[in-house]
Amino acid sequence: MATTIDLLRGVRQRDPVAMSFSTDGTEDASLVGAARRGDRAAFGLLYERFARMVHGILLSRVARSDAEDLVQDVFLTALRQLHALRNDAAFPGWLAAIARNRASDHHRKAVATTEIKESHRIQNAPEEEALAVMSVIRSLPEAYRETLVLRLVEGMTGEEIAARTGLRPASVRVNLHRGMKCLRAALEKGERQ
Numbered sequence: 001m002a003t004t005i006d007l008l009r010g011v012r013q014r015d016p017v018a019m020s021f022s023t024d025g026t027e028d029a030s031l032v033g034a035a036r037r038g039d040r041a042a043f044g045l046l047y048e049r050f051a052r053m054v055h056g057i058l059l060s061r062v063a064r065s066d067a068e069d070l071v072q073d074v075f076l077t078a079l080r081q082l083h084a085l086r087n088d089a090a091f092p093g094w095l096a097a098i099a100r101n102r103a104s105d106h107h108r109k110a111v112a113t114t115e116i117k118e119s120h121r122i123q124n125a126p127e128e129e130a131l132a133v134m135s136v137i138r139s140l141p142e143a144y145r146e147t148l149v150l151r152l153v154e155g156m157t158g159e160e161i162a163a164r165t166g167l168r169p170a171s172v173r174v175n176l177h178r179g180m181k182c183l184r185a186a187l188e189k190g191e192r193q
Contacts, residue, residue: 026089028046028049028088028089028091028092029088029089029091030088031043031045031046031049032046032082032085032088032089032091033088035079035082036082036083036085036088043079043082046091047075050092050095050164051071051075052150052154052155052156053092053095053096053099053150053154053156053160053161053164053165054071054074054075054095054096054099055067055068055071055154056146056149056150056153056154056156057096057099057100057103057146057149057150057165058070058071058074058099058102058103059134059149059153059154060137060138060142060145060146060148060149060150061100061103061104061106061107061138061145062103062106062107064131064134066106070099070102070103070106073102074095074098074099074102077098077102078094078095078098081098090166092163092164092165092166093165093166096164096165096166132190133183133187134149134153136183136186136187136190137149137152137183139186140179140182140183140186141182143175143179144175144178144179144182144183145179146165146175147161147167147172147175147176147179148175148176148179148180148183150164150165151176158172158173158176
């Protein structure tokens with residue numbers, strides 16, 4: 001039987017790009033500088049390094065079916081607005097803010113949809129269970145949602161989450177600990193009902 005973490009990792013549509021990263025951000029900052037000067041390959045490397053983070057942030061706020069398209073929108077916005085970024089080292093937090101804002105914009109512009117009846121759904125128990133867990137995660141406080149999705153779905157370490165989002169490592173640890181506690185309680189409550 002698959003664990004909740006295995007199921008959530010199944011929500012991710014593609015494997016993350018295996019990239020090494022520096023926690024001091026110097027390499028990322030130099031890539032940002034090169035991308036600002038028009039180096040598309042440098043921006044491509046930034047995409048590879050930060051796509052998992054952006055996908056996780058979006059997935060914590062929008063449906064999986066929308067997250068992939070929104071990742072592209074976030075990076076397009078970043079490319080267009082790169083000239084406005086004052087400090088190249090601030091790129092990770094700036095990109096995370098763009099992703100959060102894009103998710104909020106998506107909800108404001110969203111058209112009401114009708115839920116498909118259970119009898120019309122294709123039965124895929126593991127995927128359905130993963131989507132149910134994602135629904136529970138999305139009901140948690142925002143601080144926990146994002147770090148949980150980045151950890152459980154995107155497979156990022158606490159250190160990666162801190163480096164990529166601009167959060168302090170201690171804040172990430174606290175958010176993950178409290179978020180997991182809330183998630184377990186919500187899942188146990190759902191099982192009892």
